Amino acid sequence: MAERSQTPSWRPRMPGTRGGSKRNRTCRYITVLILLGIGALLFFILNICIGSVRITLAEFVGQEGNETITKILWDIRLPRAAAVLILGGALSLAGYLLQTFFNNPIAGPFVLGISSGAKMAVALVMVFLMGRGVGVSSFAMILAAFLGAMLSMGFVLLASRKINNMSMLVVSGVMIGYICSAVTELVVTFAEDADIVNLHNWSRGSFSGMTWENVEVMAVVVSITAFAVFLMSKPLAAYQLGVVYARNVGVNIRLLRACIVIFSSILSACIVAYAGPISFVGIAAPHLVKKLLNTVEPIWMIPACFLGGSVFCLFCDLLAKTMLAPTELSISTVTAIFGAPVVLWIMIKRRKESHV
Amino acid sequence: MSKGRNMKEYYFSTNKMCVGYDNKPLIREVEITLPKGEILSLIGPNGAGKSTVLKSIAGQLQLIGGAVYFGDDRLGEMKTSELAKKMSVVFTQKVTAEMKNCRDVVATGRYPYTGWFGVLSGEDERIVDEVMELTHTAEIRHQEFDKISDGQKQRVMLARAICQEPELVILDEPTSFLDIRYKLDFLSILQELRDKKGLTVIMSLHELELAKLVSDKILCLKGEFVERYGTPEEIFESDFIERLFDLKEGGFLKNEKLSGYIRQISSQP
Numbered sequence: 001m002a003e004r005s006q007t008p009s010w011r012p013r014m015p016g017t018r019g020g021s022k023r024n025r026t027c028r029y030i031t032v033l034i035l036l037g038i039g040a041l042l043f044f045i046l047n048i049c050i051g052s053v054r055i056t057l058a059e060f061v062g063q064e065g066n067e068t069i070t071k072i073l074w075d076i077r078l079p080r081a082a083a084v085l086i087l088g089g090a091l092s093l094a095g096y097l098l099q100t101f102f103n104n105p106i107a108g109p110f111v112l113g114i115s116s117g118a119k120m121a122v123a124l125v126m127v128f129l130m131g132r133g134v135g136v137s138s139f140a141m142i143l144a145a146f147l148g149a150m151l152s153m154g155f156v157l158l159a160s161r162k163i164n165n166m167s168m169l170v171v172s173g174v175m176i177g178y179i180c181s182a183v184t185e186l187v188v189t190f191a192e193d194a195d196i197v198n199l200h201n202w203s204r205g206s207f208s209g210m211t212w213e214n215v216e217v218m219a220v221v222v223s224i225t226a227f228a229v230f231l232m233s234k235p236l237a238a239y240q241l242g243v244v245y246a247r248n249v250g251v252n253i254r255l256l257r258a259c260i261v262i263f264s265s266i267l268s269a270c271i272v273a274y275a276g277p278i279s280f281v282g283i284a285a286p287h288l289v290k291k292l293l294n295t296v297e298p299i300w301m302i303p304a305c306f307l308g309g310s311v312f313c314l315f316c317d318l319l320a321k322t323m324l325a326p327t328e329l330s331i332s333t334v335t336a337i338f339g340a341p342v343v344l345w346i347m348i349k350r351r352k353e354s355h356v
Numbered sequence: 357m358s359k360g361r362n363m364k365e366y367y368f369s370t371n372k373m374c375v376g377y378d379n380k381p382l383i384r385e386v387e388i389t390l391p392k393g394e395i396l397s398l399i400g401p402n403g404a405g406k407s408t409v410l411k412s413i414a415g416q417l418q419l420i421g422g423a424v425y426f427g428d429d430r431l432g433e434m435k436t437s438e439l440a441k442k443m444s445v446v447f448t449q450k451v452t453a454e455m456k457n458c459r460d461v462v463a464t465g466r467y468p469y470t471g472w473f474g475v476l477s478g479e480d481e482r483i484v485d486e487v488m489e490l491t492h493t494a495e496i497r498h499q500e501f502d503k504i505s506d507g508q509k510q511r512v513m514l515a516r517a518i519c520q521e522p523e524l525v526i527l528d529e530p531t532s533f534l535d536i537r538y539k540l541d542f543l544s545i546l547q548e549l550r551d552k553k554g555l556t557v558i559m560s561l562h563e564l565e566l567a568k569l570v571s572d573k574i575l576c577l578k579g580e581f582v583e584r585y586g587t588p589e590e591i592f593e594s595d596f597i598e599r600l601f602d603l604k605e606g607g608f609l610k611n612e613k614l615s616g617y618i619r620q621i622s623s624q625p
Contacts, residue, residue, distance in 0.1 A: 018455070018498060018499070231472075237464070238467050245451070247415070250436040250439065250468050251467075296454050296455045296456070
């Protein structure tokens, strides 16, 4: 785009300017997306190759003779890596939706207690059904988690009507989270059944034990939801300027809000149903991606957030598996180490800006 | 709808409109009739309900009673996407636009005209640039919106509203942060758009002298009902303004010189 006469080309760029032609900006967005895609692929392969049994790239590509390796690859590592890829993206996207909804950069499914609500519902359903010897299908788990997520979301929405303050909203979310976690702990403690041993691991957050059946269901649910979110790019962009102006340009605010609530709950529910509550990814990944892109345009943020969350989670899961091998760390331990500082950074930066 | 009055004569009208918050009426029986291409100013003391009236007209606040009409169409029965092409707003609350420059913010006004993903066409881009020239915001187009002054923000938000190519624009205290030069510039832009494109304007103003200068109609709000509605000549006659703002001698103001100021405005031709 040619410079207009009003803006002399010799004028030095001021610190508060955001220039760049449209083409340059688009170039940046595409580059970031490609880099994130490459990052996701790289960490995906690393996740498959590195573990208690090391698999070389050659074996990964061509080796079919060794049955144990094939089995490890096909039954354990591939579904797990695929699950991390899908759920990491879902988690980050859920965080982004909630941040947009509450206009609050530190909102996310974990801090608002939505993950914990889903966790509680899943724990209750599992204990209740397994106690009667009934198997629980993937889909039923997601459904239970979704209902739990919606329940928590309902409380957060009620609180947000009374509370306009950004940090107080998060505090109320954290409280809801604590209550739900306490109920879950109670249920898990009293149900010391052999079937439920897994539950303990799961309730702390872990990607282990994924099956292909799990991956198939989550792939379908997450991809449909993520696509639906992508279709909402335009109204989401208008919503970022505030409710008044969004309504003025013709956005159906009630419908948009309902969609955000439902989609973010579905995404959160998927994560919790399979991997348990995972902290900080929902805040850290969107924030880092936003800084990389240097824009908040949903049409770019939504795909980038998804990929960013995948990379973040693949990286964290790799560490969780390998740092203290053969003991596996809970995924939240690792995500907290890398995610919590990002949250602190956001809060300190906002403080500074509001005091200028 | 089957009211005797013919709505078609007027571009914008209200019928027994009652506005307020939480179902508590604040102002009752507001009757506005405005032909296309006129500027209506709302004046009145603080807390008289100017913003409430504007928000209700703009469909941002539920009406408690009565109706608002655009020609024959009743507000609330129109499609929101249609309304968005007819009416745009600038309100007083603070806007933040993270990681957007001023041009990006202005461009959001094109929303009703873009496709499913909101990508601007060449024509949209041209309109954005044109409007920024018109509103004298072109020189700050690359500046980050969150870092410009309140006055600059107000001008950018006006540019955004004009970018929406409305037939009616609703402005709540649009000049409050502007210096005198931009106040006059702002009003001359509105007049220019009124004369060239037949833009209809409804706004609240605190500057009485400006309201008198620029308006075709003035609505005075005070208390539960509309105090007076008419042309500037009708409003600024004798001591009406003094009464509207409780400025009669020995009343609110003790200083003779200051209370004389209002009389001066009213008596100017």
